[in-house]
Amino acid sequence: MLGGKKSTDRAALPRGSGNEGTMSIIGSGMNIVGDLSTDGSVRVEGRIEGTVRAGKTVIITNGGEVVGDVLTQDAVIGGMVRGTVVAESRLEMQATCDIEGSIRARSKHLKLEEGCRFSGQIQMLDGGEALALPAPARVENSTQMQGLSTP
Template sequence: MAKVNGSETQPGREGVISIIGPGMKVLGDCDTEGTLRIEGTVEGTVRAGKAVVVGKDGVVDGDVHTQDAVIGGRVNGSLIAESRLELQATCVVEGEIHARRIKLEEGGTVNGTVKIGDVSADSPVRSYGSGARKSGGEVSQSTAGES
């Protein structure tokens, strides 16, 4: 416990980082108020109140819903980042992506629909395809940096 202005407080759960290590496999959903780092495999839905980090050897076979996400491994399912999504050069994402802001490094692979904008259901969303603006926002067999 910490003391703030003379009174004791519990450490914030959102500051806790949970880790699924290399070689570890989780069957089922994962929920946390803080940050989840995945270096192993998760087969199920992942929900994190703060952030999800998928390392370059990490795999998620299911949906991901969080505030911020950094993806270096593989995600097979929908990926919703209410604030920021970073797709690293080593990532492979198969499925729908919806994020307020996206950074895609050259070499990262996305196969699916990409929607950029407010994540709330009643807000308009900007959709982008592979390099050019499209009404449907479909991205198929696209790798960042291709011409």
């Protein structure tokens, strides 16, 4: 991405209209204290202390951290999560993943790479049961971030 550095933990994002194709990036070294909500996708390379809600995808890279809940359609976890992960459609836990908390996901769309770490409860659903994915809070701008700070 930046600086010519290639990343192997990218997820293919479908292109859509409006905010659906939007990718918000929480860069390495960035620390957010508060909740983040977007209709699109978010890539976490830094640290978030709060709930992360994304209408499309949440990608937490190796080195990225979320201390709070992650609620989304598709999740690719390569970093650390301390909280509940709810992936309505697809969940990928990469080899560098470290989750401590609860997971709710579809068993047909759950990918676990060798080496991933998980401590907690997992609920895997097969049918059309809803995972109770809460709708993101509506604000004038589709991306809401509170308490931004950088070290």
